[in-house]
Amino acid sequence: MAVKPGTPDTARLDRVVAEARRAREAREDGYRERALKIYPWVCGRCARTFDRSTVQQLTVHHRDHNHSNNPADGSNWELLCVYCHDNEHSRELERSRSGDVGGAAPDAQATHRPFADLKALLERKR
Numbered sequence: 001m002a003v004k005p006g007t008p009d010t011a012r013l014d015r016v017v018a019e020a021r022r023a024r025e026a027r028e029d030g031y032r033e034r035a036l037k038i039y040p041w042v043c044g045r046c047a048r049t050f051d052r053s054t055v056q057q058l059t060v061h062h063r064d065h066n067h068s069n070n071p072a073d074g075s076n077w078e079l080l081c082v083y084c085h086d087n088e089h090s091r092e093l094e095r096s097r098s099g100d101v102g103g104a105a106p107d108a109q110a111t112h113r114p115f116a117d118l119k120a121l122l123e124r125k126r
């Protein structure tokens with residue numbers, strides 16, 4: 001029985017790992033690419049602007065912090081520079097540490113649409 005040297009199973013394993021990594025990157029790039037297409041390349045906090053050479057410092061933040069919530073209209077995305085993004089998440093951490101933990105998402109009120117009332121107001125004016 002001749003076991004061929006030089007054809008170890010690690011080659012197959014490497015390929016599996018590489019494929020998994022590619023799939024994950026494709027998934028992440030999916031919403032990042034879409035967000036960058038929808039929104040101007042400006043940080044939503046510090047208003048820093050980005051171009052092709054600096055865009056890797058611009059990140060896609062999920063407003064409800066749910067990375068699998070990616071509606072096509074981009075309503076759950078916000079473009080933030082890496083610094084502001086960091087800030088945003090440490091604030092969120094502090095908020096949940098200060099006892100505001102419960103079953104309901106704390107952002108549920110924040111994403112409340114202000115225009116719902118506005119429409120009613122406008123109609124009353126007429």
Ligand SMILES: [Zn+2]
Nearest residue numbers: 043046081084
């Ligand atoms: Zn920023």
Ligand SMILES: [Zn+2]
Nearest residue numbers: 060061062085
């Ligand atoms: Zn984020």
